[in-house]
Amino acid sequence: MTAVVAGVSSLALLTGCGAADMTKQASPFANAQGAKTVTLSVQSWVGAQANVAVAQYLLEHKLGYRVDTVQIDEVPAWDALSQGRVDALMEDWGHPEEEQRYVKDKKTIVPGGDLGVTGHIGWFVPTYFAEQHPDVTDWKNLDKYADQMRTAESGGKGQLMDGSPSYVTNDKALVENLDLDYQVVFAGSEAAQITQIKQFAKEKKPFLTYWYSPQWLFKKVPMTEVKLPEYKEGCDADPEKVACAYPHTPLQKYLNADFAKTGGEAAALLKKFKWTTEDQNEVSLMIAEQKLSPEEAAKKWADSHESTWKAWLS
Amino acid sequence: MATVTTTAPRIAVPGVLKHPVPRKLLLLALAAAILVPLANARWASGSWPAALTVDFTEPLTKASVWIIDNRDSHPLFLYFFGHISNAVVIAVRAVYLVLLAAGWAGVTAAGALVAWRVAGFRLAAGTGIAFLACGFLGMWIPTMQTLALMVVAVLASVAVGALLGLAAGLSDRMDRILRPVLDTMQVLPAYAYLLPVVLVFGMGVPAAVLATVVYAAPPMARLTALGLRGADKEVLEAVESLGTTARQRLLTARIPLARKELLLGLNQTIMMALSMAVIASVIGAGGLGDRVYQALGSVDVGAALAAGIPIVLLAVVLDRVTGAAGEALGDEPQPGGRARWVYALVAAVAVAVAGRLAGRLDWPDAWALNIAEPVNRAVDWMTDHLYSGVPVIGGTADWAAHFTTWVLDPVRDTLQWLPWWSVLLIVAALAWLIGTWRTALSAVLAMAAIGVLGVWTPTLDTLSQVLAAVAVTLALGFATGIAAARSDRVERLLRPVLDVFQTMPQFVYLIPVVALFGVGRAPAVAAAVVYALPAVVRITTQGLRQVDPAALEASRSLGATPAQQLRQVQLPLARPALLLAVNQGVVLVLAVVIIGGLVGGGALGYEVVAGLAQGDLATGLVAGAAIVCLGLMLDRVTQPTERRAKKGA
Numbered sequence: 001m002t003a004v005v006a007g008v009s010s011l012a013l014l015t016g017c018g019a020a021d022m023t024k025q026a027s028p029f030a031n032a033q034g035a036k037t038v039t040l041s042v043q044s045w046v047g048a049q050a051n052v053a054v055a056q057y058l059l060e061h062k063l064g065y066r067v068d069t070v071q072i073d074e075v076p077a078w079d080a081l082s083q084g085r086v087d088a089l090m091e092d093w094g095h096p097e098e099e100q101r102y103v104k105d106k107k108t109i110v111p112g113g114d115l116g117v118t119g120h121i122g123w124f125v126p127t128y129f130a131e132q133h134p135d136v137t138d139w140k141n142l143d144k145y146a147d148q149m150r151t152a153e154s155g156g157k158g159q160l161m162d163g164s165p166s167y168v169t170n171d172k173a174l175v176e177n178l179d180l181d182y183q184v185v186f187a188g189s190e191a192a193q194i195t196q197i198k199q200f201a202k203e204k205k206p207f208l209t210y211w212y213s214p215q216w217l218f219k220k221v222p223m224t225e226v227k228l229p230e231y232k233e234g235c236d237a238d239p240e241k242v243a244c245a246y247p248h249t250p251l252q253k254y255l256n257a258d259f260a261k262t263g264g265e266a267a268a269l270l271k272k273f274k275w276t277t278e279d280q281n282e283v284s285l286m287i288a289e290q291k292l293s294p295e296e297a298a299k300k301w302a303d304s305h306e307s308t309w310k311a312w313l314s
Numbered sequence: 315m316a317t318v319t320t321t322a323p324r325i326a327v328p329g330v331l332k333h334p335v336p337r338k339l340l341l342l343a344l345a346a347a348i349l350v351p352l353a354n355a356r357w358a359s360g361s362w363p364a365a366l367t368v369d370f371t372e373p374l375t376k377a378s379v380w381i382i383d384n385r386d387s388h389p390l391f392l393y394f395f396g397h398i399s400n401a402v403v404i405a406v407r408a409v410y411l412v413l414l415a416a417g418w419a420g421v422t423a424a425g426a427l428v429a430w431r432v433a434g435f436r437l438a439a440g441t442g443i444a445f446l447a448c449g450f451l452g453m454w455i456p457t458m459q460t461l462a463l464m465v466v467a468v469l470a471s472v473a474v475g476a477l478l479g480l481a482a483g484l485s486d487r488m489d490r491i492l493r494p495v496l497d498t499m500q501v502l503p504a505y506a507y508l509l510p511v512v513l514v515f516g517m518g519v520p521a522a523v524l525a526t527v528v529y530a531a532p533p534m535a536r537l538t539a540l541g542l543r544g545a546d547k548e549v550l551e552a553v554e555s556l557g558t559t560a561r562q563r564l565l566t567a568r569i570p571l572a573r574k575e576l577l578l579g580l581n582q583t584i585m586m587a588l589s590m591a592v593i594a595s596v597i598g599a600g601g602l603g604d605r606v607y608q609a610l611g612s613v614d615v616g617a618a619l620a621a622g623i624p625i626v627l628l629a630v631v632l633d634r635v636t637g638a639a640g641e642a643l644g645d646e647p648q649p650g651g652r653a654r655w656v657y658a659l660v661a662a663v664a665v666a667v668a669g670r671l672a673g674r675l676d677w678p679d680a681w682a683l684n685i686a687e688p689v690n691r692a693v694d695w696m697t698d699h700l701y702s703g704v705p706v707i708g709g710t711a712d713w714a715a716h717f718t719t720w721v722l723d724p725v726r727d728t729l730q731w732l733p734w735w736s737v738l739l740i741v742a743a744l745a746w747l748i749g750t751w752r753t754a755l756s757a758v759l760a761m762a763a764i765g766v767l768g769v770w771t772p773t774l775d776t777l778s779q780v781l782a783a784v785a786v787t788l789a790l791g792f793a794t795g796i797a798a799a800r801s802d803r804v805e806r807l808l809r810p811v812l813d814v815f816q817t818m819p820q821f822v823y824l825i826p827v828v829a830l831f832g833v834g835r836a837p838a839v840a841a842a843v844v845y846a847l848p849a850v851v852r853i854t855t856q857g858l859r860q861v862d863p864a865a866l867e868a869s870r871s872l873g874a875t876p877a878q879q880l881r882q883v884q885l886p887l888a889r890p891a892l893l894l895a896v897n898q899g900v901v902l903v904l905a906v907v908i909i910g911g912l913v914g915g916g917a918l919g920y921e922v923v924a925g926l927a928q929g930d931l932a933t934g935l936v937a938g939a940a941i942v943c944l945g946l947m948l949d950r951v952t953q954p955t956e957r958r959a960k961k962g963a
Contacts, residue, residue, distance in 0.1 A: 029410060029459050029519075029600055041598075044611040070598040071608045072517055075929035079382070080517035080598060101382070108386075152718035153834035153914065161833065165924030186920055187833045188912040191610045195825055196833040196914075199701060199711070288612040291690065 029068055038259075038266045039068045041077045041086040044164060044190050046216055050283035051090040051115065053294035055273055057302055058309055063265050073166040078254075082108040087259040088270050092252045093119055093168055103254075110260045112253030116274035121168065121212045121246035123160070127222035129206040138227050139178060146181040148206045154183040161209040162186045163193040170242040171210055174228070177243040182208070197221055214277040216284035272312040279305065338746050346739050353735050362734045362770035369768060374932040381513045391514075399520040402466065406519050410462035418449055418677045420666025421458070427658035429631070433638030441635065444627040451620045451685065453602060454677035460591050460601035461628070463519065464584075467526040471583045475531035479538020479579070483572075484564075489539060496532040497949075498942060504529055504593045505908045505922045506938020509931055512597050522590075522599030530586040537579030541572025577640040584636060585817075588629045592819035596926065606821050615693045615825050616686030622822040623685075629817035697829040714836035717782075722835050726778035730771060737774075738762060744951045757950035760943040769940045775917035776907055777944060779835055783842040783903045788896060791847050795854025795895075796880065805855060812848035820845060820909045828913050838910025838919070845909075846902035850895045857891020858884050897952045904945045918944075 038059055042052045052069055059065040070086055078098040080086045089112075102109040125136055135141045146158030153159060160182045162171050171184050187193035193209070194217060200207045201221040211223060228245035235244040253270065260267050279301065286297035302309060385391050413421055422445040430438035448457040478496075482489040508525055515521040553567045569576075595603030605621035702709030729737070738758050745757035764773045798805040823844060827837035861884045869883045885892070911919025918937045925934015 029407075042608065042611070044607075046612050049608070049611055068600070069604075069608075070518070070600060071595070071604055071611065072598050073596075073927040075927065076512060076517055076597065079512070079929065083385075083516040085516055085518040085598065106386075151832070151834070152715040152723075152836070153832075164927065165920065166927030185833065185914060186916060187828075187914045188910075188916075188920055188923060189610070189824070191613050191825055192828045192833050192837075192913045194613050195828040199697065199829065199832065202698070203702060288614075291612075291614060291616070291686065 036064070036266070037066045037068060038088070038263070038270075039070060039086045041080060041089050042069050042071045043074055043077065043091065044071065044166070046284040046288045047117075047214055047280055048091045049287055049294055050280050050297070051273070053287065053298040054275075054283060054301060054309075055088075055090060055270060057295060057298035058269060058312070059266055062309075062313060063269065065266055073164075075166070078102060078109070081254060081256050082106065084256050084258060087256050087263065087266075088112060089254045090270075090273070091115055091117070092254055094249050094252075108257050109254050110257050112255045112260070112271050112273075114274060115251040115253055117214055117251045117277050117280050119212060119214065119249045119251050121210070123171075123226040123228060124209055124211040124223035125226060126201060126204075126207065127224045128204055130224040136226065137224055139180070139229070142208070142226065143181045145206065145208075149182070149208050151185070153185045157181050157183040158208065160184050161193060161196065161207065163210060164188065164190045167210075167212075168246075169210060170236060170239060170246070173240055173242045177241065178229070214281050214284075216281055216288050219281070219285055220289060269312050274312075275308060279308070339743065342739065342743055342746065346735075350735050350739075354733075361730070362765035362768075366766060367768040368766055370936055371932040374935055375930075378513055378929075378931040385514075385516075395514055398524075399515050402470075402520040402523045405466045406462050406523065409465045410459060413458045413462060415670075416666045417669040418445075418454055419669035420662065422446060423665035424662040425631075427662050429635050431655055431658050433635045437631075437634055437638060441631050444631045447627055448624040449677040450681060450683045451623060452677075452682040453605065453621055453624045456600075456602045456605050456621065457624045457628070460603065460625070463523060463526075463594075463599060463601055464587055464591065464628075467523045467530065467587050467590075468580075468584055470523065471527045471530040471587060472534055472580060474527055475534025475579065475583060476538050476576075478531065478535035480542070482535065482539035483542025483568075492535070492539075496535055497946070499528055499532045502528075502942050503905065503908050503922060503938055504590060505596075505926060506934060506941065508593070508597050509926050509929070509934045513931065517598040519599060521597050522594035525594055525597070526587050526590040529590050530583045533582035533586060534579040537575045537582065538572070541575030541579075542568050544572070544575070574640060577636065581633065581636040581640065584632045585629060588625060588632070588817070589819075591625060592821055603819065606819050610821060610824065613825055614686065614690065615822070616689035618822045618825070619689050620685050622819050625819055626814055626817045630813055693826060693829065696826075700830060710830040711832050714831035714834070714840075717839070718834060718836050721782050722778060722839070725781060726775050729774040729778050734765060734770065741947060741951065745947075748952070749950065753950045757947045760946040760950070763943045764940045767936050767940055767943075769918065769921075769936060772917040772921065772937070773940050773944060776915075776919065776941070779839055779842075779910065779915060779917070780900070780903050780907070780944070780948070783839045783846070783906075784896075784899050786839065787843045787846045787850055787899045787903060790843065791850030791895065791899065792854055792892070794847075795851045796858065798851065798855040799858035799884075800876075800880075808851065812851060815844060816848040820906060824909060824913055833914035835910070835915050837913045838907075838915030841909050841913065842903040842906040845906045846899050849898045849902055853891055853895040853898060854888075857888035857895070860891070861887045893952070897949065900948045900952050901945065904941065904948065907941060 040052045040055060042049055056067040056069065059067050070080075072080060072086075074089075074092065074095065075098065077086065077089050078095060081089050082102045103111065123139075130137055133145065136145050142158070149158035149160075150156070151159045158181060160171060160175060160180075162169055162184050163186075165186065165188065167190075174180075175182050175184055187196060197207070197209060197217065198221065208226070209223075211217075217223075229243055231245040231247050236242045236247070253273065255263070255267060255270060260271070263270075283297050283301045286292045286300060287294050290297075292300070416424065422442055425445050426438045426442035429441040445457075448454060478492060482492045504525060507528060508521070511521045511525045511528075515524060549571065550563065550567060553563050558566070591599070591601065592603035592606055595601070595607045598604075602621050602625050606618045606625075609615075609617035609621060700710050702711045732740075738761055741761050742754045742758045746754035764770060794808070798808050820841065823841060827840045827844075831837040831840055865883055865887060866879060869879050874882070907915070907917075907919040908922055909919070911917075911921070911923040918941050921937035922934050922941070925931065925937060
């Protein structure tokens, strides 16, 4: 008993008596050795790494900050952002529920503006296959090719490969509602999905996959989108009844509310950060294909696009 | 010649088995004959009947929303969790700052000198080299972050574990209460409790440290209890006769007598904590784990390996040093031992100060080896040449497809086709044959709980993968173990390989298994085999080597060939060790189910991963609970009672 009392009281002493504010806890690795630190969250796809790499490079080399990066999935990243564990989320693909909760209700997160990149999710087949069979690019003809898309994992049906569970997907409902002879196989992570796509491409095998743009892999494995029934506002409102394509989403940035106010030059830079799909792909490709470190890739891009980032600093 | 072999050890087995087995089976059949028609009449369904499930989605979702809404304002968080969280942040930060202030030279010197004092010159050199290697790989800062996290997590785990162990060691009632709790803490897949921990503490270091404590404290608790209970009765009586109080007895006799177990507990706790370092990166712990995880984002095995190697090095160094400390216990203290500690301390400080004065605190960027590129080239070569179209034997992708169609599919389909009550009957029969009616009951209840949770079908899918992986692991593990037991050379060559496989973060081989076997259940099985194999090999080797040399000598003198010796003497005598290997194989394979979810294994593993990624407490926690129940059931079915009685001592 005495041990417990002693433990609790020493805890209180250590942390200062009274209430502990859980929204004001930065990473223990932040601000070490007296540097100004910004913590950015990175999502698992390379596009997100590219945004962060460039932001990190500019913050470190032009503004003298020290940048910590933390890799987390999107939904947990919102949570971390609201608590101030990370300062900014550079690429969000649309999370209406979280937006309502943290931006509108709790006001712990503020929008950081457009990233400048428009994202789009869809179903894709490799271009080498689409060229041989042009009609595969309409969903109505997919059943004809189900046999060729079959794998050991998809049972008797064709395989529609989905990626990480953190990604926005309606594919299970789509296959059912469009009455397709396909089985959704979840690769479970983007790394697994990319590895499998590359293997298929090496052998020139046909495949059907959930994929998204902007994405560096298109440069390596050209893919053609399969037309799904057209997207109309609200057609994906009921997740059980979805039978239409995915929307085009202008990607957003979000900042922790406190950081947006007190973050000084760093917050200003992150708010102004806005580039194009081509810019992002250029950096992504350097990271993922040429295996440059994110820092080298960012430096290369920054050296050749001075006018773009100069505008963010002013 | 072949007829005159020793059959002595085998006589006992059928004798024991003869009576209880038919009796148990008969009783079970009788019970089934009464219960099954009843169950079938009420809930006629092949899969688990919907009427017998409980939906936890709503309460769990409500709980998580409540936490998020109240986290910044409720007193429970402001005055309790908040302080814990702050204390963790402050402690980790303090250690990290000390490590940074010591600089790379100071940390390396301190590590080597501590290793020298505790474990001798060779390990000191190894420790120094290991630290320098972390620097050369360009991982100095992440290594220090991981080290800071580890120091705090291990200290907390040891404190918690020792307290629990003390309670369990001194009171039989506490022991009975704590045992199932510790079992659950160890079987629960780490992924499943990352989410609740994150909800309460938020992303980042505090959640990572606390999740690590949950995972790493049980071995400390178990071994502490074991040490306290195992203390020599005569010594205790002698101390008692001196008129000491209970507390004095504890402090002067029981704890010092248990220090070997305590050190072993520390060793186990360190290993478990390190294996959490990578998993914890998923919730933003930073450090080496985060580097591994980020490298995966760009499908860069080389970079993942560069961050994985320091983890392996830290693990090996810490394992060997604490292991050596345990062995040195009880030796006579060397003369002047204390003075040498002082020298070591002074030397470490001197090096740190020298590094500081020379302005060489940070690891120089120029001193870096780039291993990522050659590693990636090797992986590319492997997948280019092995994936498919290898003449005669076919490529790995073909094997994977065959394995899926011929092994995984039939096993899964059979399990899912079996009526639910017959699965329960089979579990009951297996558990009862190997144990008592209590074991059978707990196994059946665990299996039934899965049905009640509403995840019967995916669980059987996972079970089919586990069974297949265990079968492959045992086949490979027994063969390798036998080879290692027969030849010292093989064992020596194998040891570092096993070390690496056991400590390399599982995330690192996620890409290679997909590159070789494609997306699906086959790579999930492959990952599980790689992870579980080292333990099975080790236990098999050890079991075979410990067979009484006299029995071997006797059989040899009777003219048995080596093969006969193995089959008829060594294997039967090593049976307990082999059973333990089976049990460990099952437990370890189950621990990789989550990784399976990341490479397309689907089923429970995927649901746990999805729960975390979507912040969906209901999906993740229910699937995690099902994995626990599955683990409990498999443990009961593979672990004979005698050993359990001994383990609980």
